[in-house]
Amino acid sequence: MDHAIAAQFARLGKALSSPQRVLLLDFLAQGERPVEALATVSGMSLANASQHLRVLLAAHLVANRKQGLQVHYRLAGSAVLSFLASLQGLAESQLAEVAQAAHAHLAVVGDLDGVDHRELQRRVEAGEVVLLDVRPAEEYAASHLPGALSMPADKLRRRLTDLPRNAEIVAYCRGPYCALAVAAVEELRRRGFQARRLADGPVQWAQRRVRTESGPSPVPTNRRQPSPRKP
Amino acid sequence: MDHAIAAQFARLGKALSSPQRVLLLDFLAQGERPVEALATVSGMSLANASQHLRVLLAAHLVANRKQGLQVHYRLAGSAVLSFLASLQGLAESQLAEVAQAAHAHLAVVGDLDGVDHRELQRRVEAGEVVLLDVRPAEEYAASHLPGALSMPADKLRRRLTDLPRNAEIVAYCRGPYCALAVAAVEELRRRGFQARRLADGPVQWAQRRVRTESGPSPVPTNRRQPSPRKP
DNA sequence: ACAGTATTCAATTGTTCAATTGATTACAAT
DNA sequence: ATTGTAATCAATTGAACAATTGAATACTGT
Numbered sequence: 001m002d003h004a005i006a007a008q009f010a011r012l013g014k015a016l017s018s019p020q021r022v023l024l025l026d027f028l029a030q031g032e033r034p035v036e037a038l039a040t041v042s043g044m045s046l047a048n049a050s051q052h053l054r055v056l057l058a059a060h061l062v063a064n065r066k067q068g069l070q071v072h073y074r075l076a077g078s079a080v081l082s083f084l085a086s087l088q089g090l091a092e093s094q095l096a097e098v099a100q101a102a103h104a105h106l107a108v109v110g111d112l113d114g115v116d117h118r119e120l121q122r123r124v125e126a127g128e129v130v131l132l133d134v135r136p137a138e139e140y141a142a143s144h145l146p147g148a149l150s151m152p153a154d155k156l157r158r159r160l161t162d163l164p165r166n167a168e169i170v171a172y173c174r175g176p177y178c179a180l181a182v183a184a185v186e187e188l189r190r191r192g193f194q195a196r197r198l199a200d201g202p203v204q205w206a207q208r209r210v211r212t213e214s215g216p217s218p219v220p221t222n223r224r225q226p227s228p229r230k231p
Numbered sequence: 232m233d234h235a236i237a238a239q240f241a242r243l244g245k246a247l248s249s250p251q252r253v254l255l256l257d258f259l260a261q262g263e264r265p266v267e268a269l270a271t272v273s274g275m276s277l278a279n280a281s282q283h284l285r286v287l288l289a290a291h292l293v294a295n296r297k298q299g300l301q302v303h304y305r306l307a308g309s310a311v312l313s314f315l316a317s318l319q320g321l322a323e324s325q326l327a328e329v330a331q332a333a334h335a336h337l338a339v340v341g342d343l344d345g346v347d348h349r350e351l352q353r354r355v356e357a358g359e360v361v362l363l364d365v366r367p368a369e370e371y372a373a374s375h376l377p378g379a380l381s382m383p384a385d386k387l388r389r390r391l392t393d394l395p396r397n398a399e400i401v402a403y404c405r406g407p408y409c410a411l412a413v414a415a416v417e418e419l420r421r422r423g424f425q426a427r428r429l430a431d432g433p434v435q436w437a438q439r440r441v442r443t444e445s446g447p448s449p450v451p452t453n454r455r456q457p458s459p460r461k462p
Numbered sequence: 463a464c465a466g467t468a469t470t471c472a473a474t475t476g477t478t479c480a481a482t483t484g485a486t487t488a489c490a491a492t
Numbered sequence: 493a494t495t496g497t498a499a500t501c502a503a504t505t506g507a508a509c510a511a512t513t514g515a516a517t518a519c520t521g522t
Contacts (some may be wrong), residue, residue: 001257001408003274006250008329009322013247018510019238026232035469043234048511050470060325069468069519079324086317091240093310094291098239177232249480266499279481281499300489300498464522471516478509486501492494 015059016087020044021052025075028062029084029202030135030174031142032074078206085207088176102176108185112170113199117210120170120198121146130164131198132171134184143202143212145172150217153180160191168194175201246290247318251275252283256306259293260315260433261366261405262373263305309437316438319407333407339416343401344430348441351401351429352377361395362429363402365415374433374443376403381448384411391422399425406432 016022023042027033033041039049053073056062061080064073075081091098112120123129124147131148133140140150151159153173163169169188173180176199188195205212247253254273258264264272270280284304287293292311295304306312322329343351354360355378362379364371371381382390384404394400400419404411407430419426436443 001254001405002332002410003250003254005329005332005408006254006257008326008332009253009318010248010250011326012318012322013244013249013253016244017241017248018244019234019241020510022240022244023232023234023237026237045512046469047471047513050468051510054470066469066519069466071469076325079321083317083321086314087240087243090310090314091243094307095239095242098236101233101236101239174232177236179233245479251480276482277499278483278501282480282501285500297489297499300496302499465520466522467518467520469517469519471514473513473515475512476510478507480505480507482504484502484504487499488497489499490495490497492496 011059012061015056015061018052018055020048021056024049024052024056025061025080025084026174026177026203028073028075029081030139031202032072033138034070034072036070037138038073081203081206085203088203089207106177106179106182108182108197111197111199113176115198115200117145117200117205117208121211124148128167130167130169132169132184134171134173134180135178137217139174141214141216143205143214145205146211146213148172151184153184156184156187160188160193163188163193165193168196170196170198172198173201175199175203242290243292246287246292249283249286251279252287255280255283255287256292256311256315257405257408257434259304259306260312261370262433263303264369265301265303267301268369269304312434312437316434319434320438337408337410337413339413339428342428342430344407346429346431348376348431348436348439352442355379359398361398361400363400363415364404365402365411366404366409368448370405372445372447374436374445376436377442377444379403382415384415387415387418391419394419394424396424399427401427401429403429404432406430406434 016025020042024038027038027041035050035053036046038053039046042049044052053062053064057064061076062073063076064071066072092102120129120131124131131145132151133144133148134151134153134156136152137150140148144150171181171184171188173184178201181197185195185197200208200210202212204210247256251273255269258269258272266281266284267277269284270277273280275283284293284295288295291307293304294307295302297303323333351360355362362376363382364375364379365382365384365387367383368381371379375381382402402412402415402419404415409432412428416426416428431439431441433443435441
């Protein structure tokens with residue numbers, strides 16, 4: 001391999017060499033976001049987030065588009081998403097720290113991990129399972145599992161009455177390293193619901209070619225029976 | 232995703248952020264090598280190569296073992312190999328420079344790229360194709376395609392008489408970014424042989440789960456008919 | 463045109479990194 | 493024990509990087 005070509009590969013490594021940029025990519029895996037939202041969610045100053053995004057842009061890992069005053073960033077393509085999946089896979093297999101950290105405070109008894117999404121889909125459609133997407137509404141809108149209800153973590157408590165006590169509740173969020181669904185499941189169990197966490201998130205869906213939908217929640221703020229059934 | 236977990240992912244990115252380390256990983260993808268060999272082939276000083284290898288070791292991307300005076304390094308597992316494949320895939324899809332560089336001076340008319348290895352294997356066994364592995368002998372020994380002959384690039388000229396003029400010759404080396412097979416094919420064509428390059432190398436074999444063999448060449452320096460036939 | 467907002471740019475700081483050099487360790491052979 | 497060799501360590505240099513700050517740009521709404 002030539003030095004010049006190795007340097008090109010290293011460009012991608014450099015882009016991934018900062019924890020902040022990895023964090024940004026992970027958020028971008030949830031869908032397109034404006035700079036300010038990314039800065040807030042990753043805990044960086046606006047200018048700093050902007051500069052990190054430019055680095056990712058220079059590495060062609062993200063793309064952006066201007067809409068009014070805001071600049072929306074997104075992953076540069078599905079290749080980036082599947083690469084992130086393989087990076088996470090590598091980290092889990094090679095870095096004991098990652099697996100340990102993940103399973104230490106991010107696991108709940110009865111986690112669904114590496115689940116058969118086709119079977120899950122069938123159970124959702126049959127009404128045996130209520131799927132909860134506990135990410136922020138924008139991330140649900142960008143991409144979610146078919147049949148899932150948008151139930152942002154901070155609104156869960158207020159909407160408990162919408163949830164059935166006879167069906168199993170499966171909550172998911174951004175992926176195996178996201179704490180939202182863990183907290184949601186623990187809360188639900190405390191309230192007497194039968195709840196489990198689905199560890200997969202958009203990165204894993206992409207890797208396993210799981211079908212997704214996009215668009216806003218079918219039941220925005222209504223107080224109706226939210227469990228979707230076959231017509 | 233937590234900051235601490237992102238930092239773990241970034242460890243891997245950091246390890247890949249230097250062209251020299253990418254180069255080392257690419258050579259290690261060919262098989263286990265002692266430090267000195269890696270330093271030589273990558274054009275680094277011994278101390279420098281050693282330090283880069285320690286960085287890769289700290290990231291758990293490589294492992295080593297001591298044999299006598301020498302320390303032999305190898306990839307830490309097959310997960311690393313498949314990750315390298317996905318890194319190369321990402322680079323090709325996202326960085327126009329890579330694809331361009333590769334196809335500029337590393338392509339030969341009639342390259343086999345993304346070939347069906349099962350079909351290739353059949354033709355090799357049927358004697359319709361002579362497979363040449365033009366990498367150094369150690370790399371051939373570490374892993375090669377079944378039925379391939381070890382024909383290091385620097386010995387090709389002396390062994391031209393071993394090659395058939397009626398069968399097609401397919402040469403491969405370290406992968407799409409390796410120049411050895413390109414040079415070999417051009418040389419062979421000048422001499423009137425019917426030759427093509429197989430762009431795949433060990434990284435691609437791993438990705439496509441192509442069967443490989445290891446061990447020394449079946450015809451070390453003999454002047455015998457080297458074309459392998461079915462018994 | 464004007465004010466307001468989202469983002470980017472530019473200059474600065476302290477930190478981290480890559481390569482070189484020379485010294486040191488670990489081991490094998492004799 | 494002594495010698496030689498492979499690899500690593502330690503200390504140094506200059507270069508690249510991350511975060512902060514304040515200014516500049518680009519666009520919207522009025």
